[in-house]
Amino acid sequence: MTMTPAARAVEVWKVYGTGEAQVQALRGVSAEFERGKYTAIMGPSGSGKSTLMHCLAGLDTVNAGTVYIGETQVTGLGDAGLTKLRREKVGFIFQQFNLLPTLTAAENITLPLAIAGRQPDKAWYDTVILTVGLGDRLHHRPSELSGGQQQRVACARALVSRPEVIFADEPTGNLDSRSGTDVLNFLRDSVRQHGQTIVMVTHDPNAASYADRVVFLADGEIVDEILSPTADSVLDRMKKLDRNA
Amino acid sequence: MLRATLKSLLARKLRLILSGLAVLLGVMFVSGSFVLTDSLGRSFDNMFANSLSGTDVIVTADPAINVSEMEGEPVPGMLTSADLAAVRETTGVAQAIGDVQADGARVIGANGKVVATFGPPRFGGNWTGEVGGRELREGVAPSAANEIVVNAALAKKAGIKVGDQVGVLTTQPKQTFKLVGIFGYEGRLDSRGPVTEVLFTEPVAQKLMLGKEGKFTSISVTTAGGSDPVAVRDALKTKLGKGYVVQTGSEAAAAIASGFKEALDVFNKILLGFAGVALFVGIFLILNTFSIIVAQRTKELALSRALGASRGQMIGSVLVEAVVIGLIASVLGLAAGYGVGALLSQLFASFSEVQLAGVGLPLAAVISAFAVGLIVTIIAAIMPAIRASRVPPVAALQEVATPDRPLTKLTVSGAIITAIGSGLIAFGIAENVWLMFAGVLTAFIGVALLSAFLARPAVSVLGRVFSWSVPGKLGRLNSGRNPRRTAITAAALMVGIALVTGVNTIVTSAEKSLRGSVAEEFHAELIVSGQGSPGLQPTFDGTLLPRMKQVPGVTAVSAEYGDQAMIDGKPGWVSVNTDFPAAVKMFSLSPVAGSLAQPGPDEVIVDDDSGHHLSDVISVQHANGLQKTYTVTGVYKQGEIYGGMVFGSGAIEGMRQQLPSMAFVDLSDNANEAAARKSLEALLVDSPEMLVQNADEYLDAQSAETAQFLLMIQVLLGLAILIAVLGVVNTLALSVLERTRELGLLRAIGLGRMATMRMITVEAMVITVFGAALGLAVGVGLGTAVVRGLADEGLKEVVLPWEQMGIYLVLGAVVGVIAAILPAIRAARTNVLAAISYE
């Protein structure tokens, strides 16, 4: 028996608006995201990257097609089902505003577990905390942390509940290159060392080069993919896409 | 600038509606009270316009004792047959009729109970024919001493018809009359308002109502054809001289109607009380809303400053918003006030049998609506407006919109204002009630300012209760985020709860003191007293006293007679005790000087607080005109429940009702209380107003009256709470709006809908419980201050109404839950996607 992929989209269509203003954001996208792999989604602005990610994560509904997270069919789930899915199977890292300002970094990290009423696995928690490398700043509020530190806390929060898959939408989009590198290393380590599955949307070829695989979207369709990408190979492919667009 | 202002107004509809609602409620009560007074006032005018039809001039006498409304019931002045003769002799007088009319003719209905009114007089008088708008509807006029007629509404209420034998209580014990006729009033009225009338033949009316034959309360004059009433009035004035009041018929009708309008004052004051509370609490709400709006718009405001807007323009733009809200709220409040006024007029009219003259919109209602609505809104908006003008242009470029300003200034000014308020209260208790009210209001404002400082520790303590769950903890943290906002929202609730807790503390303390004193000092078993009814006190037949004493088991009966009087020229109360030595024992009174034996007819015993000394001679102007002097023969130490001047039996003949109104009955130790009570009740069968109760029952009946008062205060609180809820909804709705992103994030990482709602609910509850707790503390403070201030009046200790306080605290929590409903639903509906991509 082959292992089911961590996330899977089958012929997914997503249409915004009606009539003249209609936008087909996704046009029959099918993709699989293997367990323990780091996948980057790239494409020109407006190509449907965020939309695909939102549909995969159950944050948005689809017009046609099916989405699975592990064994669970996401499409068709109600609010309670989606809430359960988010608690147990999915982790998120957004571009910004990832943390609650009223809680300390440590509290933010354990928040998903607290919400789900679960105890953190002590060994795993320690591992995650160690990897975040915040040291004594762990008990500070987000407003007292740098943008890079905040994003690392967000990563740790996504990791701590060991979801089947972590979705990250331009997690380094707001960071300088050094902080960005820290975050990207963190994400790659969690895949390499702990077998985490990550799907990351990015514009940055350098960021994409940390992934195991890059999927290219254009006009709501998957147009290409590269395995074991480098910054140069990604940039190359991007240029080609832009020319076609 | 104006256009920009109006645009931003529209963008914040919901919040403005909520704060406008508070103004609206206040305006509604203010204008409603004007509408009510106006429509009822005109109704009274109509009703009495014809009561003096046919009467050109009316003569009355100055009353023997003149008391203001605060000091007692008005006492009618007396005219004599000689006065009537003098009037008849005056030129221009064609006809003069002597009228008898006095309060206190109580008809015993078919059910054996006295027909009650809720306050308006139950007149007894003489039938003078079909004059003054009276019209005989059925039967005949009374012509024999045992015949009466009554007005149609009274006959209906009492369930009596022509030919019935009817018991009537007057200044004399019950007498039975034959009902020979029923009359109504011009305009097909069955009654003039709630007033009832029993009419006898002239001598009987004089004897029963005024205590003596040959007396009248007024003389109605018809002028000879062609004579000018004003000229006749002036002629009568000169003829009669001092001590008489002579008015033309229309002057007198207006005076009667205005007397009834005064009775309306109570309603007016209640409504204005509602309005005051609504507006006071509303100011907090509006202030909060504008502060929030200004805080949210800091960037926008800073940008306009950077683009060259002046500080004046900034203040102006906020004030324009205030004016617009104030205007809209005033218009709507006026409309609602008209509705409330009309509704209350209808209710009042049907309740008191007044024929409504139609509901109008008096100019006063319109003016006050706009004045109140605008002024209150502008006052509330001024501080935020000034703050808006202080936004530095550079704020437009800064990331953090509202830095957390230190609370020091607020706290210091809050402490100072609270201190000033407390000072005013302390001073006002002894000196001036209004000063005390001003102190209470000032203290409220002071505590409201202080509460920002208290909010953080209080919220963190309160929040522990809820912190067992993650949503609870998040909610608690949220309510601690902006102490100013939490504080001012809670302050609105604080005001209502503080008021009711304060009043409750006073009432509970007073009751406890009274009960304590009674247990300590009252050693008799039974109390005979009348059910509290307004007007003249209910009484019973004094000739029963010897028989009451003979009831098996009864060892002593100490009965009291009482009436108003002028004592040494000042309004006071004269009472006579039939067995003072027994009362001395029953109330554990101890002598200070002289003897406490039964005073002789012209003697008086006083308490040590009266300012009189042994052998002083006290002159008394009695209510029925009698003037006498009494010598002090004894001084006793005033007890907690018994005090005052106890006159000898000679004072009874000066009273309007020469009957006892109360009796204390002592039983022997082995007596059968139930049997004695039965026998006493049997003796008192002709006095259906009298009750035989033991001390506990008597106190319970008294408490029931204070309970009603408390209920009214609680209704006031209900209104304040309603407005406070609006404030909480407002604050929460805003928090939810401001934190859309956070809510989206929380939902994205697995917070369920119910949990989201729970989080918002906890946030609300922390605010409202904080407000309630603050209110309890302030209320206890206020109550304690008043109780201490009244220590001289027999309030010995401060007793806290724990049970009620518990209820108010729970109420605070419940209010939080209710206020949270809408914002919580809104939060739970947060679309995760929209929230995270929200700019």
Ligand SMILES: Nc1ncnc2c1ncn2[C@@H]1O[C@H](COP(=O)(O)OP(=O)(O)OP(=O)(O)O)[C@@H](O)[C@H]1O
């Ligand atoms: N809520 C919406 N309503 C209407 N159209 C939308 C909505 N969200 C996205 N779209 C459209 O769908 C298409 C795909 O949008 P999407 O946000 O997925 O692009 P993207 O690849 O993430 O772009 P970017 O790199 O700029 O983030 C775009 O044309 C966009 O305008």
Ligand SMILES: [Mg+2]
């Ligand atoms: Mg995007």
